[in-house]
Amino acid sequence: MTDLSRRRLIKAGLAAATGFAGLGVAAGLAKNYGLIPPDHGGIWGAGETLNYASYRLLTNHSMAREFSRSEISTKPLANEIPPLSDAFKKLQAGGFADWRLTVDGMVDRPGMFSLEQLKSYPSRSQITQLACEEGWSYVAEWTGVPLAHVLEVAGIKRQAKYVVYFSIDPEWWDSIDMGDALHPQTYLAYGMNGGDLPVGNGGPLRMRVPRQLGYKSVKFITRLAVTDDLRKFGKGLGSASPEGGYAWFAGI
Amino acid sequence: MGVMQSAPEELVPVPAPHSPSTAQPPRHTALVRATHWIIALSFLALLLSGIEIVISHPRFYWGENGNVLTPVLFKLPIPSSRSLVPTGYGYVLPDQNGWSRYLHFQSAWLVVLTGLVYVAAGFVSGHFRKDLLPSGEDASWRALWRTIASHLRFERPSAAEASSYNVLQRLTYLFVIFALFPLVIWTGLAMSPAFTSAFPASVTLLGGRQSARTIHFFVAMSLLLFLLVHVGMVWFAGFRSRTRSMITGRIEGPLEDA
Numbered sequence: 001m002t003d004l005s006r007r008r009l010i011k012a013g014l015a016a017a018t019g020f021a022g023l024g025v026a027a028g029l030a031k032n033y034g035l036i037p038p039d040h041g042g043i044w045g046a047g048e049t050l051n052y053a054s055y056r057l058l059t060n061h062s063m064a065r066e067f068s069r070s071e072i073s074t075k076p077l078a079n080e081i082p083p084l085s086d087a088f089k090k091l092q093a094g095g096f097a098d099w100r101l102t103v104d105g106m107v108d109r110p111g112m113f114s115l116e117q118l119k120s121y122p123s124r125s126q127i128t129q130l131a132c133e134e135g136w137s138y139v140a141e142w143t144g145v146p147l148a149h150v151l152e153v154a155g156i157k158r159q160a161k162y163v164v165y166f167s168i169d170p171e172w173w174d175s176i177d178m179g180d181a182l183h184p185q186t187y188l189a190y191g192m193n194g195g196d197l198p199v200g201n202g203g204p205l206r207m208r209v210p211r212q213l214g215y216k217s218v219k220f221i222t223r224l225a226v227t228d229d230l231r232k233f234g235k236g237l238g239s240a241s242p243e244g245g246y247a248w249f250a251g252i
Numbered sequence: 253m254g255v256m257q258s259a260p261e262e263l264v265p266v267p268a269p270h271s272p273s274t275a276q277p278p279r280h281t282a283l284v285r286a287t288h289w290i291i292a293l294s295f296l297a298l299l300l301s302g303i304e305i306v307i308s309h310p311r312f313y314w315g316e317n318g319n320v321l322t323p324v325l326f327k328l329p330i331p332s333s334r335s336l337v338p339t340g341y342g343y344v345l346p347d348q349n350g351w352s353r354y355l356h357f358q359s360a361w362l363v364v365l366t367g368l369v370y371v372a373a374g375f376v377s378g379h380f381r382k383d384l385l386p387s388g389e390d391a392s393w394r395a396l397w398r399t400i401a402s403h404l405r406f407e408r409p410s411a412a413e414a415s416s417y418n419v420l421q422r423l424t425y426l427f428v429i430f431a432l433f434p435l436v437i438w439t440g441l442a443m444s445p446a447f448t449s450a451f452p453a454s455v456t457l458l459g460g461r462q463s464a465r466t467i468h469f470f471v472a473m474s475l476l477l478f479l480l481v482h483v484g485m486v487w488f489a490g491f492r493s494r495t496r497s498m499i500t501g502r503i504e505g506p507l508e509d510a
Contacts, residue, residue: 044351047358055446062449065456067316075321080336129317129461131445133349134334135309136319137461211449245350251446252357 034161034177038230038238039248052249056179059251064185064210067127072193073138076130078200081219082169088220096204101150101188105164105226108155115190115204121145121153126185128210130217133250140201142208143191148182151226159228162238165207166223174218174239175230175248176209185210188221213250215241278501284379285498287370290362295475297359302472304352307345308333312469316460325466360440367433383417384426390419424478432475439468 030036035053039045084092091099096115104110124146131137147163164175180186187208190197197203202219209216230238238248280288310328311318318324320336331341333348374380389395399420417425441447442455442464458464486494497503 044354044358047354047361050361051357059446059450062446064445064449065452071316073317073322075319077319077321080334129445131443131461132309132319133353135305135465136311137317138319139317211446213445241350245354247350247354247357252441252444 034179037247037249038175038236039242044247048247048249051247051252055249055251056177059211060179062211064126064128067129067139069127069141071139072127072141076138076140076193076201077136078198079132079214081200082171084199085168088168092199099204099222101205101221102223103150103154103226104223106157106160106228107151107226108157109153111154113150118145118150118188118205119190121149123191124184124187125191126187126208126210128185128208130210130214132214133246141193142187142189143194144187144189144206144208146184147186147188147207147224148184150188150224151181154226156226160226161228162226162230164225164227164230164233164239165218165221166225167218168220168222172218172220172240173234174207174216174241175233176212176216180209180211183209183211211251213252215246216250279497279503280501281377281379282501283370283373283377285501287366287373288498290366291370294359294362294366295479297355298363299472299476299479301352301356301359304348305356306469307331308347308349309337310339311337312466313462314459314466315462318462360437363433364437371429380426384422384429386419386422390422395419396423428475428478432471432478436468436471436475439464439471443468 027036030049030053033056035049035056037048037052040049099115101113101118102111103113122145123143125141125143127139127141129137129139151163160178162175162177163181164173166173176186185208189202189206189208190204192198192201192203197206202217205221207216207218207221225233227233230236234240235243237243241250242248306328307330310330310332311320311324312326312328313322314325320338330339331343331345332339333345335344374384386395396419399418403420438454439458441451442458443461448455448461455461455464458467493503
């Protein structure tokens with residue numbers, strides 16, 4: 001080996017070591033600042049992590065676009081919903097009087113909330129767009145209680161990092177980080193366009209996360225679990241979506 | 253990439269016997285070659301995944317909103333991967349949107365980051381000014397019409413044109429780099445509810461989410477048209493030698509590479 005090639009080899013080695021160390025430091029920082037999504041592993045991890053980290057850095061205080069009343073869609077597409085279970089139909093027959101939202105996990109006061117209780121909390125409305133990952137969209141007025149209020153009532157513990165939310169359909173659950181959970185536009189919605197939230201659109205209770213695509217706004221919510229570790233749920237990817245091949249972060 | 257050139261062997265000036273061919277400036281710099289192929293592969297991935305995503309809703313609208321209950325601007329005569337979409341076909345294709353969306357955004361990041369390196373280096377090195385901006389006699393309507401007429405007659409270019417771009421190529425490349433790519437990235441981001449929450453003007457300037465989606469589709473189709481013409485011209489000019497020059501940087505045959 002000549003001197004020249006040895007020198008080049010040493011230089012390349014040093015450059016590579018510096019590069020890896022830099023990547024290591026960046027990964028450590030990203031983890032500390034909560035920039036790593038739960039589905040960061042595998043071949044799509046790089047793109048997914050860049051998407052989610054950009055979201056966390058760019059949009060911490062941003063608000064989803066709101067529309068005027070005249071821009072509300074006359075055709076708020078209900079989309080396909082899974083076949084309703086007998087348990088759901090029974091609750092529906094009773095006017096959802098027995099519908100309960102369970103709140104557990106890292107909270108000081110775990111408990112159950114009826115729709116009546118949720119509606120007794122300060123109600124908020126927003127006219128926002130629901131955009132599906134397939135490409136279609138509609139604008140509706142959503143009425144509900146900000147998720148932040150319910151979390152305040154339950155008293156989230158300091159180390160909590162995510163809120164996991166479950167549909168009555170066991171195949172359908174998702175999670176958001178605390179930034180989204182405490183965001184003023186994140187609602188537990190029970191009303192749409194001035195009436196009760198129709199079953200097709202997720203009634204009686206639907207999560208609304210308007211800074212993300214429609215599949216993050218899970219229908220028929222029956223349980224919230226506050227946690228600091230998404231690996232405890234399902235396959236550990238943060239939601240049912242990555243288990244079905246879809247990204248956990250749905251802001252794009 | 254050079255187009256409309258005859259076989260390279262006749263065109264390349266014969267190097268002086270004492271000077272090794274590697275001393276010649278390369279036809280394409282290493283940075284242009286590397287970014288060209290990264291972007292080429294990423295664009296193919298974006299095209300494939302983009303088509304896959306469109307299949308889940310092959311209907312297009314104008315304005316803010318649109319769905320299967322609203323009138324369309326136009327629809328593609330293809331089957332869909334969603335049963336709710338009326339297509340006239342009696343079957344529903346399997347849903348491939350999960351990996352398609354992952355692939356689309358991962359490739360988009362690669363195009364954006366690589367494109368930024370290419371554009372920054374292009375300004376610093378003078379690549380745009382020297383190689384792509386029409387200059388001197390070239391920067392005239394007469395030169396443009398002459399080039400177009402020569403293309404329409406399928407004329408072989410002169411030997412002098414072998415090592416640089418003609419005015420039509422220059423304008424096309426500049427349009428792709430500074431108009432189509434920025435526009436396809438912009439309209440893509442304008443469909444992101446997270447991005448538009450931080451930058452609402454990105455979508456309102458386009459007239460709404462569905463307008464952004466429709467423009468995104470047409471710009472992507474324009475890029476596909478560019479790709480087809482580009483590859484066609486490369487084929488016409490000598491596919492092997494042109495592709496080799498974009499890989500090795502040299503116009504010469506492999507013998508000279510030793």
